[in-house]
Amino acid sequence: MNALQLYGRYVRVYVAGLMEYRVSLLLRLLSTLAGSILECVGIWVLFTRFGLLGSWTFPETLLLFSVASMAFGLAEWLGRGFDKFPAQVATGDFDRMLLRPRSTVLQVLGTRFELNKIGRVIQGGLLAWYCLTLLGAPLTPARAALLAAAVVGGAFVYGGVFVLFATLSFWTIQSVQLAYVLTNCSLDMFQYPVEIYGPWVRRFFTFVVPLACITYYPLVAVLGKTDATGLPAWFPWLAPALGPVFFLGTLLLWRFGVRHYHSTGS
Amino acid sequence: MKGYLTVFRIRVLALLQYRLAALARLAPPLFVGFVRAAFFTAFFAGAAGEQPLTLAQTVTYCWVNQALVGIQPWSGDPEVLQIIRNGNIAYELCRPLDLYGHWFSRLTAHRLVPLATGSIPLAAIALFLLPDGYRMGAPASPASALAFLLSLAGAVLMSSALSNILGIITVWTVSGEGLYYLAPVIFSVLCGAIVPLPLFPASLQGLVNFLPFRALMDTPAQIYLGLIPPARAGLLLAPQLLWTAAFILIGRLLLTRALKSVIIQGG
Numbered sequence: 001m002n003a004l005q006l007y008g009r010y011v012r013v014y015v016a017g018l019m020e021y022r023v024s025l026l027l028r029l030l031s032t033l034a035g036s037i038l039e040c041v042g043i044w045v046l047f048t049r050f051g052l053l054g055s056w057t058f059p060e061t062l063l064l065f066s067v068a069s070m071a072f073g074l075a076e077w078l079g080r081g082f083d084k085f086p087a088q089v090a091t092g093d094f095d096r097m098l099l100r101p102r103s104t105v106l107q108v109l110g111t112r113f114e115l116n117k118i119g120r121v122i123q124g125g126l127l128a129w130y131c132l133t134l135l136g137a138p139l140t141p142a143r144a145a146l147l148a149a150a151v152v153g154g155a156f157v158y159g160g161v162f163v164l165f166a167t168l169s170f171w172t173i174q175s176v177q178l179a180y181v182l183t184n185c186s187l188d189m190f191q192y193p194v195e196i197y198g199p200w201v202r203r204f205f206t207f208v209v210p211l212a213c214i215t216y217y218p219l220v221a222v223l224g225k226t227d228a229t230g231l232p233a234w235f236p237w238l239a240p241a242l243g244p245v246f247f248l249g250t251l252l253l254w255r256f257g258v259r260h261y262h263s264t265g266s
Numbered sequence: 267m268k269g270y271l272t273v274f275r276i277r278v279l280a281l282l283q284y285r286l287a288a289l290a291r292l293a294p295p296l297f298v299g300f301v302r303a304a305f306f307t308a309f310f311a312g313a314a315g316e317q318p319l320t321l322a323q324t325v326t327y328c329w330v331n332q333a334l335v336g337i338q339p340w341s342g343d344p345e346v347l348q349i350i351r352n353g354n355i356a357y358e359l360c361r362p363l364d365l366y367g368h369w370f371s372r373l374t375a376h377r378l379v380p381l382a383t384g385s386i387p388l389a390a391i392a393l394f395l396l397p398d399g400y401r402m403g404a405p406a407s408p409a410s411a412l413a414f415l416l417s418l419a420g421a422v423l424m425s426s427a428l429s430n431i432l433g434i435i436t437v438w439t440v441s442g443e444g445l446y447y448l449a450p451v452i453f454s455v456l457c458g459a460i461v462p463l464p465l466f467p468a469s470l471q472g473l474v475n476f477l478p479f480r481a482l483m484d485t486p487a488q489i490y491l492g493l494i495p496p497a498r499a500g501l502l503l504a505p506q507l508l509w510t511a512a513f514i515l516i517g518r519l520l521l522t523r524a525l526k527s528v529i530i531q532g533g
Contacts, residue, residue: 024443031447038451042460049317049465050309177290181297189301196308197301 003106010110018115025116032119036069040127043191056193059131060223065191066127067147068215071154072187073120075162078155081111082162083179086169095263104258105251108166135223143222146237153243154214158183160247161209167250167257182209190215195228202229210246213239269363270371277375282383291380292388295332299392302328303400318464322403323491327462329392329402330487334418336380338459338482339425340450342433343373350437356530365525366518369433373426381422406492413499417486420506424481427513428453434517437524458484464493478509 001009018025043065047058056064076083085108088094097107128147132139139147165179186205194202194216205212206229220227221236303325310321319327346369349355358365392402405411432449435442454460456479463474463484474480485502488494494502 027444028447031444031451034448035451038455038460041455045461045466046309048467050313052312053305053308054312177293180294185294185297185301188298192305192308197304201304 003103006102007106007110011113014110014113015115028116029119032116033123036120036123039191040065053192054196054228055225059134060219060225061192063128063131063135063223064193064215064219066124066131067150067219068154068187068190068211070121070124070128070151071214072158072183073117073124074151074155075158077114077117077121079109079159079162080114080117081108082159082166083183084112085166089169089261092263094261098258098261105254137223139222146218146240147222149240150214150218153240154211156243156247157209157211157214160243160250163247163250163254167254170257170261182211186211193228206231207242210239210242213242270367273363273368274371274375277372278379282379289387291336291384292391295335295384295388296391299329299332299388300400302332307399319462319493323493324462324465325400326403326491327458327464327487329389330490331459331462331483333385333389333392334421334483334486335459336384337377337422337425338450338457339428339432339453342429342436342446343369343376345372346433347436350528353530355528359525366430366514366521369430370426370514370517373429373433374422376429377422377425381418403491405490407496409496410489410492413496414486414490417481417489417499417503417506420503420510421482421486424478424506424510424513427510427517428482431513431517431520434520434524437528453479453482456480457482458487462487464488478506478513481506481509 040062043061044058047053047061053061085094088097088108088111097104100107137143161179161182165182189197190205190211194205194212197205202212206217217227217231217236217239219225227233227236306321306324306328310317310324349358358368361368389402393404396402405414428449432446435445456474456477457463458474458480463471463480466474474484481502485494485506489496489499489502
């Protein structure tokens with residue numbers, strides 16, 4: 001059995017488990033959806049009050065939110081195994097994975113498959129579509145491709161953050177709250193254009209944890225806005241590619257961590 | 267009463283064991299506070315005409331919010347959820363303590379410890395260490411500060427009562443679970459955690475001010491800022507306590523009904 005088939009089997013087992021509690025799954029899906037909608041209401045309230053955010057209008061900002069939301073939803077849906085990984089180090093369950101003749105990355109990914117997060121992805125997609133029609137921005141194939149690349153690249157960045165903090169848990173279990181800063185809290189941050197933050201914050205989120213590369217920069221190109229941060233005009237077109245680069249970097253760290261893993265054992 | 271105080275004390279001691287974790291817990295509210303200050307600065311820069319809050323007031327409001335995040339009814343008591351699932355609720359029923367009071371004391375401890383280990387250091391950082399433009403302002407007057415502390419006590423009690431309801435409804439696995447996930451999301455909007463309530467459109471002001479949830483966050487913040495003068499604070503604290511009493515009553519009724527139908531899991 002190759003890795004993909006094995007992953008498929010993990011998913012099937014997990015989904016079968018979820019289907020035992022169908023109503024519960026549906027309710028969680030609905031609450032994810034409702035939470036996401038209420039966040040939009042928050043943005044709407046601010047724009048009815050203030051009108052503009054720099055040069056950004058309400059639908060433009062909503063588009064930022066929907067891209068970040070879809071990317072995060074994708075990462076949560078597929079990558080939560082890494083997010084919940086610290087518990088496996090604490091209990092020593094990771095030892096069992098090491099005994100199996102398969103990649104640890106695959107096995108950790110297979111431990112969770114949060115179907116209810118599809119709610120966030122679907123809602124983000126519908127919202128993006130609505131914003132684009134509202135804005136009347138001509139969606140050339142190149143721009144559509146850039147938008148899709150932004151979402152996929154974003155899922156890689158968020159996935160990378162999950163892997164990064166799972167790796168840190170080999171040394172300390174106190175990092176969980178810091179991971180929360182880069183995932184859920186950063187969603188709060190990237191629903192607004194990154195140009196409003198200070199230069200150091202901007203650089204950090206462009207070149208270290210490239211979250212701005214999957215929201216702000218691609219949308220500057222898609223919407224034909226001027227980049228207020230002064231990077232070259234070709235940068236937005238390459239920016240989403242930094243997502244997979246970041247993810248690969250965190251995978252290397254993960255391998256380093258696994259090699260230095262000491263079981264908590266009993 | 268002594269029994270409940272002991273439950274409360276045990277919980278406090280247990281939660282204080284993880285001091286380093288408490289320090290790490292400061293990171294998310296600090297980060298969110300910073301982000302809010304930054305985007306409100308940008309919003310205010312382009313705003314036409316006068317707003318119901320000044321920028322400095324909005325930033326302070328956001329910091330009060332962040333300091334109070336730890337006491338909000340975001341979920342039920344995780345251990346209560348667990349004992350309902352694994353059947354240990356049987357032990358709870360054997361104790362010569364009223365179950366509602368027992369759980370309520372635990373939840374109050376769960377709010378007061380984050381208040382001491384999270385809110386106070388966070389407020390100290392926001393008040394004294396942050397650069398201009400991001401800094402939290404001082405309370406409007408000593409009387410406002412005092413009224414703020416009173417409304418804070420009210421907020422802790424209301425939050426414990428709501429959180430207890432969230433825990434209890436999970437006995438009804440299906441319909442309970444839906445509310446369990448949905449209610450905190452709704453609380454967060456209605457208490458001003460997403461957008462300060464004074465900045466809501468005028469058409470929604472009546473509604474959000476009538477509902478009880480503003481007492482969790484918005485009322486303390488507005489008293490702190492002096493938007494609600496200390497003399498008027500009493501008028502707001504009375505309904506806050508009445509609502510809390512109502513939530514306690516609802517929680518008790520739900521628990522009584524839940525215990526009639528509870529099935530002990532496991533064997």
